[in-house]
Amino acid sequence: MADGEYVLEARGVMKIFGNHVALDTVDFGLRKGEVHALLGENGAGKSTLIKVLTGAYQPDGGGIYMDGAQISLDNPLHAQSFGIGTVYQEVNLLPNRSVAENLFLGHQPLRFGFVNFRKMEADARVLLANYDLQIDPASELGTHSVAVQQIVAIARAVQLSGKVLILDEPTASLDRNEVERLFEVIRGLKAKGLAIIFITHFLDQVFAISDRVTVLRNGKLIDTRPLDDLSRTDVVRLMLGKDIAFSGATDIESNAAQNEVLVEFKGYGRKRGVLPFDLTIHKGEVVGVAGLLGSGRTEVARIMFGADPADQGTVTVNGQLTAIRKTTDAIRHGFGFCPEDRKAEGILGDLSVRENIVIALQGKLGWFKALNRDEQFEIAGRFSEAMDIRAASLDMPVKLLSGGNQQKVILSRWLATDPAFLILDEPTRGIDVGAHAEIVRTINRLRDEGMAMLVISSELDEVVAYSSRIVVMRDREMVAELRGKNINPGIIVQAIANNTDEAVA
């Protein structure tokens, strides 16, 4: 690999937070005039790598090279002076200022120490013409569509930096036409020799515009390959796991179908959330949900639990037609929900382990049937023993526990309510191996005890291990339901990728 082949290169970059290795000797090379897709599930290390490349983080090992020479980046502004510009998913410009001001903020053309608005607007017009944008530079940025704002952000970044452009999920809030418009801009920049890093969760877009792809998983570099050699299935396989092809079908007998029906969703959906779906869940059955990030997995969970209520379709619980408009409706029917983002939506950080465990049960009991201290200790103690929660005391704040123990606390919180139907969104993400095994064991035990569960997970091996049935999500739509012998990672990967030109494995 000759020096100078890459405009921007990371060699053996390490980044460690506490005892968590976020990036483990990752190599990454970006060529002039290419669009390089960076892929990986949440927590794979994409954003950490970007932050290292833009100077927001300092690497704990390895180095950053530009045109073959090592550089050190103190902060994003410093990176900008090296020609590295970034555009984030959320446009971080000033919506209440003019387009021209947003383009030139921080380096406005001056005359006698004052901003020369006329020159600034003229310059802006020239700049925008390069992007085929016919908008008035004096108009407020906020009055334009997100796509236009996104292009303005790109114009600003390119004009400031001009060598490397990092696009962090720029298409997440755009519709199809807007995406195409943005791609035109990206192709134009590529033709001018810019090196572009493109981060997205949409596989279609990766194939539409990228030349090469780098896949990260769990902080490690999996591979960097030209996209020409790859099928969609290959990419999904790279993202989700290495040994998928070898693990076999599940041995769980799907006798659950003979069990009583617990919940039945019909045409259940929510605008801008999930397209209507039908799903029947029986007692003693685990329904696994597979799909890439952003495929609508979490939305399905939230709509079922009433966190984001459905606006179409019906739900039947125990044969009774009912309505779930808010979380308390769902809880009354015996639902429980462990959210994906443990810290933001799960734990009550400053409250004790004990209070975190009893809170849902107390919520169910209401304001006036308060559990006293002894009862709280009894319940919390029972579950912390059953779930093997490692806490120095039940009175310590839950935020001091490790991620795995926090997850067990939230699981205990719902088990204390004696639920009939438990929804788990990524229950094993970001937790240590021991806690991981404990949670998988618990899921199996609860299923055998007759509880119904819906489990969302990116770990295909894991979903296969405990699910009686698997539904596959793609583009906010439930696209497949797999049972029996079809519960197999290879088939799931193909269902996710919607690969029609390849034979079913």
Place this chain on the structure above:
Amino acid sequence: MKRLHLERLANPQLLALVAVLLINWLLFPNFFRIAWQDGRLFGSMIDVINRGAPVAILAIGMTGVIATKGVDLSVGAIMAVCGAVAATMVVAGYPTPIAVIAALAVGLACGLWNGFLVAVLDIQPIIATLVLMVAGRGIAQLITEGSIVTFNDPALVYLGTGSFFGFPMAAVIALVLMIVVTLLVRRTAIGLFIQAIGVNRAAASLAGIHSRMLLMLVYALSGFCAAIAGIVVAADIRGADANNSGLWLELDAILAVVIGGTSLLGGKFSIPLAVVGALIIQAMNTGILVSGFRPEFNLIVKAGMIILILMLQSPLLGNAIGFFKRDPKQANSR
């Protein structure tokens, strides 16, 4: 067991109160002298609990609001409105109980209005309550028609200046209210729910807590407490002064709650300690007054206190202290 009890008493708020009282005693040796006269107690200490009562009453309601990560700026104005309602009604000839109940109902309604803005319309508490903070004084002036409404209704006056077994009535009301509200939140699950909302409203809602209803409740309680304080203050001066009744007291109440260890970031709270906080503030005020300094110093000293307390609550200092007394077990548990 005994040791644990002593430790609980040695919390920073009580230590600060003792420190302020001792400083007062050094500046004014007669500070702790209490006399019995005309069937009631007299002395600087009695003065502290009597004068501190309105802020203590406000602080009781404010604690719940701040524990939910909110703030209620309107309590001073609600005091003026409710004082005006009670005064004009007794002057107009309504029986005292009716006037008092009407004033309390108005306070409750004001609190519910704040709660509606915060819980249902999702307006930030500081702005939502600012509305009534500004408008409230105008409403009070409309009720009193711009003048100070004075009255001599003995039953109403008793609420402000009377004594109960020798103790000033205002202090007795504050104490009873503190006990009732503390029991209300601690013996039910309300206290736990308030903390849960304050720590993480999203997680609390997902855990099945009716966060809207609870927010309505805490703001309503705050308005109710402000009404009580407004009645007590009006009764004390035998008149409703729409311009000055409760002026800036919302800030004292917030300070009392913060001194009482409830973080403005919400979460763990203590109503009795907020009352102690109100007593600390009043002890400083009284101390400066009786020691012969000019009252202007009051504001400077108060400002100094705020700085000191904010420093003690800052995470920077917490980390520095934590560094020296880190529990090895907790340090390794991550």
